[in-house]
Amino acid sequence: MRPSELRQDLISLDWVVIAMGRAKRPHAFASSFPFVHDAKETCPFDNLEKFGNEKPVLQYGGKADWTLKVFPNKYPAFMSGFADCPVMLPKGPYNTMEGRGFHEVFVLRDHYKQPAELPVARLHELVHAYAERFRMLKEEGCVNYISIFHNHGRSAGASLTHPHSQLIAIPVIPPDISRSLEGSDRFFAGERKCAHCTMIEYERKEKSRIIFENSSMVVFAPFVSRSAFEMRIFPKEHSPHFETMSDREERSLAEALKTALHALNKGLKNPAYNYFIHTAPTRDHSHGYYHWHLEIVPKTQVWAGFEIGTGIEISTIGPESAAKFLRSFV
């Protein structure tokens, strides 16, 4: 039996396990359910007047031929806006805070076409809208972090099948981001280099885990993947801040995203997935060693007791095999 391999992340110092003895072939991870679309007739995003959505905060295209609209979420996880910045409210030994912020929905026009199936121009628009709303909301005084994400498929938590992304702006820095910022700072203190730049350099040298590359972006299955078929898109040029991308970089990102999602869609037969952007906090500008990126995490495995109890994922496919397989669909 081939032994398992433990691999330690450069930034979080977390361990993952690649369980070679339990290894599966790439096809074994393909989605076994057909993707069933919600009825267009009752989809709130196809019947905006009927469902009484508010006026969009951003719209691309004209009244009739709009291509993208951004709305405040009707059921926000964080109550909208700030009267004053929320303060720490102690409850017994704990700190609490009023959960205020902004929660927006980016609605793509076509009910049936997921990002993997859209032309690069549409994804360029989507990425541009992310950055535009990010820049707008970071000016709100109490926002400390802005998370942008996209859920595809019910098992990835999408409550509607109509393609849509979301943005949540919150007054605290999330734990996973804090750890990445600290880890990036710690790595820089030791190595005098950006940890993410070191990862990118290693992956580009090794080549085995690279899936796609264009002028500004590189897509790879990281050496320390937490999930099977996980992909990350990095800008090759160091930058902590997603929202400062040039138009050329936005276009590169759109092409990289399209290519990665298309490969996933074809290779694993339209699996459920989440993608999200990791970028530096909006207000604290001391994190120059952070390097923004986009992570694509397909729902290929269930986290069971060991993963939930330890934070160590047992992968049954190595990122090398996953990347080789995905590359064949690029």
Added chain:
Amino acid sequence: MRPSELRQDLISLDWVVIAMGRAKRPHAFASSFPFVHDAKETCPFDNLEKFGNEKPVLQYGGKADWTLKVFPNKYPAFMSGFADCPVMLPKGPYNTMEGRGFHEVFVLRDHYKQPAELPVARLHELVHAYAERFRMLKEEGCVNYISIFHNHGRSAGASLTHPHSQLIAIPVIPPDISRSLEGSDRFFAGERKCAHCTMIEYERKEKSRIIFENSSMVVFAPFVSRSAFEMRIFPKEHSPHFETMSDREERSLAEALKTALHALNKGLKNPAYNYFIHTAPTRDHSHGYYHWHLEIVPKTQVWAGFEIGTGIEISTIGPESAAKFLRSFV
């Protein structure tokens, strides 16, 4: 609309969100699928000879009337045993290590009776077996952490419905445990108290989140719950080490576990869940401020892009409502 509440964990300093504006009633979390048992005829645990399992490393009861058997896992996530302790093998900028350790399966006799349905005496035996195997494996020179867990239901990652727990002994301290140990030390340095003892004291004073209590154990839905209907069982007396429990404490734990799982089973109609034990590392005895406990995490919500991208869970039920509901089934 009721605002959401952000709550910060005492130990990890992680934030969770209780989204009051999206709040659901407890019944909305009930499992919507009937639990379908695997066929007993083809279950490997009911046909041990046929499937050629190895000799048990532990057995309670006689040859014919055995009640519990512990086997090495046939498909281990970590290759069995150590020739020498694994060493760090650098690969480019990364550290790797051979994934060796021990992976065992605790098989309960009855194909159909999950822990929630077993008499306390059977769970006492199970808990006793956990501690016995833990004490045995911690003597193995290269083991640094031992994780004990139980998966129930396919959506919680159980590949067989026959009730069984698992133990994985590994050469590294998992990230979630490292963070809890560091957090416990940090809290003690500031407050001169065990953080977990502070939590227990607060919950017992507040009462609203307590689900069950007996002579040695207390079960509550923590003020900072990461998942809806999450429960934790804590020994009231401070101890970092699970495996040093007295027989009386083992019996108390079995009763608390039975009560908690029974309430979950009745209240949420046999949902999928994971439970696992968090305890101090086996070799490093500097963590006297850690306090072992057992966590029960039902699969009530899907982690989507925001949760995976930030580590902040958006709960749509508060632990107060969850505890009140679960208490009614005790």
